[in-house]
Amino acid sequence: MKHIKKHTLLIVEDDDVMRKTLEEVFVKRGFHAHSVGCGMDAIKFVKKQxxxxxxxxxxxxxxxxxxxxxxxxxxDDSIFVIVMTAYPDVKIAISAIKAGAYDFINKPFELEELKLLADKAVETQRLMSEVQRLRHKTGDECLPEMIGDSLAFSKVKEFILIVAKTPKTPVLIQGETGTGKELVANAIHCRSNRADMPLIKINCSAIADNLMEAELFGYEKGAFTDAKETKKGLLELADGGTIFFDEIGDMSIGLQPKLLRVLENHSFRRVGGIRDIKVDVRVVAATNKDLQSMVRKKEFRDDLYYRLKVMVIHIPPLREREGDIMPLAEHFIQLNNKDLGKDIEVVSPECRDILLQYSWPGNVRELKNIIERAAILANSNEILSEYLPRELVEDITAFMPAINKINSINATLEQVEKAHILHVLNSVNGNISQASRILGIARQHLRKKLKKYSIENS
Ligand SMILES: Nc1ncnc2c1ncn2[C@@H]1O[C@H](COP(=O)(O)OP(=O)(O)OP(=O)(O)O)[C@@H](O)[C@H]1O
Ligand SMILES: [Mg+2]
Structure with a gap:
């Protein structure tokens, strides 16, 4: 067998004749074959080369x-070791396999038999690296469920893969509504070595404060009137896995120190319990709120915030990663084609412009819903702008005469300011009070600007 890549093979054999023979045989067979006569030399060789x-x-x-x-x-645990044992050392052969040997061969052996064994080892190594390569390509390691290769989103994906490999560190995911926070939490769990264990999700805004503690930590029988039996909480159910606190900003201030204790000591007590229970869980939390300003207002505990803040993944809003809009739209079109049995292939140029210029306050989820609606309405293989919701088209057409007629790269600040004022005025039907509130300036100040830019407000 000819090997394209020369494999390095080390023979460890104290019998001089045997050692030299084997070395010659394997050099002829296309290996980089070397030999040593004792165990210490073998270890030195492997360390060095x-x-x-x-x-x-x-x-x-x-x-x-x-x-x-x-x-x-x-x-190096990727080395394949073939152990040569003197017949009838079956016990030794078994303990060699248990210790991690690839295979064994009994002495005396036919040279052909040993050659075949070495070839088989090479082939297995080749297959293993091929599997690794394919795994990488098919995205086991590049997050295929996450669409978007914009620079900003690529950084998010890279960070997810790094974070996944530190399975004890808490993670805080920040991002506006619909940016994909839950998707990121799933990815962190699935790419970590906790993937075979549970991922338990708790939405802090959906569970009433008084129920949350029992839900999270469980309770002992008799802890309160309805506690007829002892019940495990979600934390215990997540043991070995990941627990995801969605909308962590809505967790009651009373519960926050208890969560901090879990993060610091990996232990908690059931409601009504006197015994500490140890858990091994990774905490992932998500929020669309500005936790830092909540801390300033004493609405969120600073100690918990600083503990969670060690690893922060910030998902930028969709409007800040324009390059992801069309790939995401196409991805959702494919999903809908499958679900609706349609065959949509393209988005009309006008529709594309609208999608690219819209401000996406609801981010990826909004885009997903809009594409679903358009796919249902479409009766050809094309998505037209008339299938988009009116507010989307209006948002754009109001905005377009102003901002988009400016070549934004060459625009002066004054041009952008004028365009933005026009856009806001348009969206509130010329109501100065509302517009000044949105723009964050006083009414008189806005009036001065209207004059300066010769904007007539009827
Ligand atoms: N990069 C992405 N690629 C593919 N699908 C995405 C991507 N980002 C988000 N999605 C999809 O968009 C939808 C919203 O995502 P998700 O629920 O994770 O957002 P969220 O930030 O948790 O939202 P909310 O703030 O409302 O809880 C989901 O259907 C999700 O699968
Ligand atoms: Mg969510």
């Missing part, structure tokens, strides 16, 4: 072969 396969005689003059095997695998 990368090795793919080791043929290891289990009876060595200096060190026990199993110890050498373990040492080699401790240096």
């Amino acid at each position: 990368g090795v793919d396969i080791v043929l290891l005689d289990i009876r060595l003059p200096d060190v026990d072969g199993i110890a050498v095997l373990k040492h080699i695998l401790a240096i």
Whole structure:
């Protein structure tokens, strides 16, 4: 068998004749074959130089072969070690396999048999690296469920993969409504080594404060009138896995120190309980609120905020990652094609312009809903602007004469200011009070600006 990539093979054998013979055989076979005569030299060699396969005689003059095997695998566990045992050392062969050897061969053996075994090891290594390559390509490691390659979103994805690998650190996901916070939480869990354990989700704004504690920590029998039996809480159910606190900004201030205790000591007590219960969970929290300003207003505990803030993933709003809009739209079109049995292939140029210029206050979720609606209405293979909701088209047409007629790269601040004032005025039908409130300036100040920019307000 010819190997395209030369594999390095180390022979560890104290019998000089045997060692030289094997070295010649494997050099001829296309390996980078080397040989040593004792266990210590084998370990030194592996430490110094990368090795793919080791043929290891289990009876060595200096060190026990199993110890050498373990040492080699401790240096690099991807090395395939084939152990050569003297017949009838079946017990040794078994302990070698248990210690992580790839295979074993009994002495005396046919050279052909050993060659086949080495070829099989090479083939298995090749397949393993192919599987790894494909896994990478198909996205096991590049988050295929997350559409968007804009610079801003690529950074989010990179960070998710980093965070996933530190499975004990709490994570705080921040982002406006509909930006994909839950999707990110799922990805963190699924890419971590907790993936086979539960991911438990709690929406802090959906559970009444008085029920939340029992829900989260469970309760002991008799803790309160309705506690007829002891019940495990969500934290205990999440043991080994991840617990996701959605809308953490809505967690009651009374419960927050208890969550902090879980983060710091990994332990809690059931309601009415006197015993500390240990849990191994990763806490992921999400919010669309500005926690920092909540801390300033004493609506959120600073100690919990600083504990959660160690790893923050900020998902930028869709309007700040324009490059993701069309790939997301196309992704949702494909999903709808499947669900609705349609065959939509394109988005009309006008519709595309509208999608790209809209401000997306509801972010990805809004885009998803709008595409679903358009896909239902479409009766050809094209999505036209008439299938978009009116407010979307109006938002754009009001905005377009102002901002979009300006070449934004060359625009002066004054041009942008004028365009923005016009846009806001338009959206409130010329109501100066409302417009000044939105713009954050006093009415008189706005009037001065209208004069300055010769904007007539009827
Ligand atoms: N990058 C993305 N690629 C594909 N789908 C996405 C992406 N981001 C969000 N979505 C989809 O958009 C919808 C909204 O996402 P998600 O529920 O995770 O947002 P959220 O930030 O948790 O929203 P809310 O603030 O309302 O709780 C989901 O259907 C989700 O699958
Ligand atoms: Mg959510």
